[in-house]
Amino acid sequence: MTRASYLAVSGGATLTGTAPVGGAKNAVLALLAGCLTCASPVTLTNVPCLNDVIAMCDVLRSVGAVVTSPVSGTVVVDASALTSHAPNPAAVQKLRASFFTAGPLLARTGRCEITSPGACWALRKIPDWLAVTSERTSFR
Numbered sequence: 001m002t003r004a005s006y007l008a009v010s011g012g013a014t015l016t017g018t019a020p021v022g023g024a025k026n027a028v029l030a031l032l033a034g035c036l037t038c039a040s041p042v043t044l045t046n047v048p049c050l051n052d053v054i055a056m057c058d059v060l061r062s063v064g065a066v067v068t069s070p071v072s073g074t075v076v077v078d079a080s081a082l083t084s085h086a087p088n089p090a091a092v093q094k095l096r097a098s099f100f101t102a103g104p105l106l107a108r109t110g111r112c113e114i115t116s117p118g119a120c121w122a123l124r125k126i127p128d129w130l131a132v133t134s135e136r137t138s139f140r
Contacts, residue, residue, distance in 0.1 A: 023048040023073070026097070032056045033100035035077035036065065037107050044075045055095040062088035063105065079108070086113035093117065 009015065023046040033056065035042045047053060049070045057067045057075065064083030068076045085105050092098040096117040105112040 022046075025050055025052055028053055029056050029095075029097040030100055032060060032067075032075070032077065033097070033104055036060065036063070036079045036082070036101060036104035038077075039080050041076055041078040041080070044077070045073065047073055047075045049073070052095055052097065055091065056097060058091045059087045059095065059098045059101055062091045063101070082108060085109040085111040087115075089115040 025048055028044065028047050029052060031044055032053070035044075047070045053070050053075075057070065060067050060077060060079070062084070063079075063086070064081060065077055065079040067078075068074070082105075087098060087101055087105075092115050099114065099117045102112045102114050105114075
């Protein structure tokens with residue numbers, strides 16, 4: 001390791017204080033999708049304002065969730081009145097992680113119809129859309 005890649009502390013003094021940690025995009029994407037399971041508003045803090053986060057907010061809006069902009073680092077998701085079980089295909093195709101909404105939508109509405117997520121080479125071999133209902137699918 002080079003000297004710049006780590007912090008060496010020597011001496012007998014106890015360390016105290018805080019260090020800010022930036023928001024983790026991939027964790028936030030999963031949390032945003034998970035907000036669809038909640039019938040009351042959810043507030044997420046330390047949310048990075050990145051294109052993928054904005055794209056996931058668009059996916060949530062496409063099923064009827066009310067979502068604030070992540071510009072301030074805080075996002076409020078109100079999924080109390082979902083209007084659809086099928087996210088907008090144009091929004092889904094912008095983000096691979098949009099597939100994270102399938103489980104929460106199935107849990108809330110009993111059905112989910114979602115197109116193949118964007119930029120996902122692994123899912124190009126499945127049909128253009130995936131329809132899942134709690135009646136046809138067994139979860140163990």
